[in-house]
Amino acid sequence: MSRVHEQWIRPGIAKTTFCAGCGHGILMNAVLRAVETLKIPPRELLFVSGIGCAAWIPSPNFNADTLHTLHGRAVAFAVGAKSFNPKLNVIVISGDGDIASIGGNHLIHAARRNDDITVICASNENYGMTGGQTGPTTRLGGLTATHPAGNPYKPFDLVHLVLAAGAQYAARYTVTQPRALSNAIERAVSTKGFCFIETISPCPTQFGRRNRFDQIDKLYDDLVSRYITRQEAHKMDPKDTVEKIVTGEWFRGEVMP
Amino acid sequence: MTAPLKKQTQYLMGNIAAAEGALAAGCRFFGGYPITPSSEIMEHMAKVLPGKGGVFMQMEDELGSIAAVVGASWAGAKAMTATSGPGFSLMQETIGYAAITETPCVIIDVQRAGPATGQATRPGSGDIIQAKHGSHGDYEIIALAPSSVQEMYDLTIRAFNLSEKFRVPTFVMTDEGIGHLREGAVLHKDFETINRRKEPGTMPFDTDDPLFVPPMPIFGDGENLLVTGSTHDGWGYRKVEQPEVHERLVKRLRQKILDHRDEIIETSEDFTKDAELLVIAYGFVARSARKAVKVLREKGYKAGLLRLKTLWPFPKDIVARLTSVAHKVIVPEMNYGQVAGEVAKVSKSEVIPYCRVNGEVISSIELIRELERHVS
Numbered sequence: 001m002s003r004v005h006e007q008w009i010r011p012g013i014a015k016t017t018f019c020a021g022c023g024h025g026i027l028m029n030a031v032l033r034a035v036e037t038l039k040i041p042p043r044e045l046l047f048v049s050g051i052g053c054a055a056w057i058p059s060p061n062f063n064a065d066t067l068h069t070l071h072g073r074a075v076a077f078a079v080g081a082k083s084f085n086p087k088l089n090v091i092v093i094s095g096d097g098d099i100a101s102i103g104g105n106h107l108i109h110a111a112r113r114n115d116d117i118t119v120i121c122a123s124n125e126n127y128g129m130t131g132g133q134t135g136p137t138t139r140l141g142g143l144t145a146t147h148p149a150g151n152p153y154k155p156f157d158l159v160h161l162v163l164a165a166g167a168q169y170a171a172r173y174t175v176t177q178p179r180a181l182s183n184a185i186e187r188a189v190s191t192k193g194f195c196f197i198e199t200i201s202p203c204p205t206q207f208g209r210r211n212r213f214d215q216i217d218k219l220y221d222d223l224v225s226r227y228i229t230r231q232e233a234h235k236m237d238p239k240d241t242v243e244k245i246v247t248g249e250w251f252r253g254e255v256m257p
Numbered sequence: 258m259t260a261p262l263k264k265q266t267q268y269l270m271g272n273i274a275a276a277e278g279a280l281a282a283g284c285r286f287f288g289g290y291p292i293t294p295s296s297e298i299m300e301h302m303a304k305v306l307p308g309k310g311g312v313f314m315q316m317e318d319e320l321g322s323i324a325a326v327v328g329a330s331w332a333g334a335k336a337m338t339a340t341s342g343p344g345f346s347l348m349q350e351t352i353g354y355a356a357i358t359e360t361p362c363v364i365i366d367v368q369r370a371g372p373a374t375g376q377a378t379r380p381g382s383g384d385i386i387q388a389k390h391g392s393h394g395d396y397e398i399i400a401l402a403p404s405s406v407q408e409m410y411d412l413t414i415r416a417f418n419l420s421e422k423f424r425v426p427t428f429v430m431t432d433e434g435i436g437h438l439r440e441g442a443v444l445h446k447d448f449e450t451i452n453r454r455k456e457p458g459t460m461p462f463d464t465d466d467p468l469f470v471p472p473m474p475i476f477g478d479g480e481n482l483l484v485t486g487s488t489h490d491g492w493g494y495r496k497v498e499q500p501e502v503h504e505r506l507v508k509r510l511r512q513k514i515l516d517h518r519d520e521i522i523e524t525s526e527d528f529t530k531d532a533e534l535l536v537i538a539y540g541f542v543a544r545s546a547r548k549a550v551k552v553l554r555e556k557g558y559k560a561g562l563l564r565l566k567t568l569w570p571f572p573k574d575i576v577a578r579l580t581s582v583a584h585k586v587i588v589p590e591m592n593y594g595q596v597a598g599e600v601a602k603v604s605k606s607e608v609i610p611y612c613r614v615n616g617e618v619i620s621s622i623e624l625i626r627e628l629e630r631h632v633s
Contacts, residue, residue, distance in 0.1 A: 010481065010483075042300075042479070042481065043477060043478070043479035044477065046477075047472070048328070048477050058482050059483060059485060059495075060493070060494055060495065063332060063481050064481055065474075065476040065477070065480070065481060065484075066480045066482065066483055066484065067326075067331060067482075068483075068484065068485035068486065068487065068495075069324065069330065069354065069486065069531075070350055070351060070354050070486055072320075073320060073324040073351065074319065075322035076316065076322075076324035076325050077324045077325065078327070079316075079321075079325050080288055080324065080325030080326060080327065080328025080329040080330075080332070080336070081313065081316065081327065081328035081329060081332040081476060082328075082332075082540060083286075083312045083314055083325070083329065084285070084286050084312050084328075084329040084331040084332040084333065084334045084336075085333060085398075085476065085477055087475055087477065088332065088476060105317050105320075105321070106317060106320075106321050106324075109316075123275075130395075135265060136550070157623035167607035206397045226366060231429070
């Protein structure tokens with residue numbers, strides 16, 4: 001974390017609660033880099049989060065107003081605060097289980113209403129805090145605490161889900177693309193309407209160890225080998241992109257995918 | 258119970274009077290989801306609130322409604338929602354969140370006959386225990402029970418004032434009978450408005466003040482607030498493994514309400530001074546009970562009525578005092594004895610529940626018959 005960002009860290013916070021190799025620290029940095037670049041006064045920022053590891057990115061770490069809510073409800077709390085005080089820049093940061101499973105209805109309806117908030121979803125393929133159960137972004141066949149023989153379900157494509165629901169802007173980047181990620185957050189926060197960023201952030205402790213990524217770096221090597229850009233995806237046979245993580249930015253009204 | 262006819266008297270529906278009460282009290286955020294028999298409140302707010310500079314949000318479900326209400330309250334709004342049993346059930350987790358984060362908010366529950374979908378268009382009082390105990394853990398809330406269209410207005414105003422003063426979720430526990438009743442009421446401006454206390458730089462989640470209610474800053478004030486539903490210290494830092502922090506917090510959430518019962522609790526009494534047969538009633542049924550008690554007095558029986566305008570915190574001291582005079586206590590209500598159970602905990606005399614759960618209100622005629630059975 002650069003010294004410039006220290007002013008954004010709540011006094012007294014000496015360390016994060018994230019495990020070794022967790023991607024959430026990189027996401028944390030990307031968020032602060034974006035708000036720093038945008039020069040948003042801290043008093044005009046409200047960070048809202050739900051329950052889970054990613055919900056602890058802003059609360060208590062960020063030195064701004066933070067609302068640490070219930071499991072799944074972060075987006076709805078955020079909509080209430082933003083609609084009453086439109087001067088607030090409202091940024092939701094939470095995990096994929098929180099935002100896309102238990103909170104999925106709030107997500108799609110906020111996108112449909114095009115509520116003027118930014119939602120950053122840290123997808124780590126499982127419920128990390130509760131012990132590595134299958135989440136809505138777990139890959140097909142992924143080994144989890146609740147699907148020890150392999151996840152039989154396909155993961156959500158969250159970017160296309162929110163775009164279909166009516167989002168203004170959506171992006172997907174992995175934590176191995178920190179500059180692009182930070183730029184996307186900047187764009188989302190400064191764009192009016194519902195903006196969504198999926199951040200692929202690996203979970204070595206729960207998902208990595210169950211899926212035979214014996215070393216943290218192997219999990220990151222896997223991520224780097226699997227992500228491609230939208231431009232690369234366009235040149236590929238669609239069936240070859242199934243195993244890939246397509247990264248980039250999408251805008252409302254664009255021809256999909 | 259019905260307002261005397263004055264020049265300013267209007268003829269209107271209970272649900273509309275409640276919405277008008279909210280507006281008069283300063284409510285400027287409504288987040289809701291349609292549900293019978295409460296929807297008129299939502300529709301009235303949708304029509305009137307934007308013109309008063311307020312915000313109306315139709316949310317995707319009741320989980321979203323109450324979450325948006327709590328979010329808006331922290332953004333500085335006097336905020337509310339209105340619902341009925343099924344929606345009230347869905348809101349319970351966030352009600353617990355509002356209790357532990359000490360968020361002022363008002364919920365009007367226009368009760369219908371449950372459980373589940375039950376009789377969506379018929380009255381009931383089946384949510385009284387849920388109002389107090391619906392969310393997990395130990396906490397206190399305030400619940401009021403109007404018996405007339407006038408009280409839908411007056412008690413909704415009072416609900417906002419109590420909610421702001423004590424930083425606690427406050428419920429108006431009405432029912433389909435009162436919600437859809439049309440009668441005269443005066444939408445007066447003759448009341449005090451209480452707003453939450455702000456003190457920049459002070460702890461928002463603990464206090465040594467004898468009121469036990471810390472001041473409440475809002476988002477955007479530059480206070481860098483830490484609001485969390487986890488156990489927290491006075492500044493909002495999560496302290497989930499310190500027994501003393503949790504105990505201090507939960508104890509204060511109780512104390513701030515229970516130590517102010519005298520201020521919060523409102524009841525009214527008819528002929529109770531020498532009443533040997535005491536009726537304890539609330540909501541729509543209190544109207545029938547009032548008539549029944551009057552008829553029994555005319556017949557020379559020593560009957561009296563204690564009407565509860567506050568259900569939670571439960572008015573146990575008043576019940577204990579009056580039941581020490583009465584020989585028998587009849588509690589008519591539209592559930593299987595939810596308030597009768599609370600009465601029995603403190604009553605000095607025999608408690609007889611008179612229960613009705615079929616969606617029909619308890620009439621004064623049948624209540625007279627029931628009371629006569631106990632005096633003869």
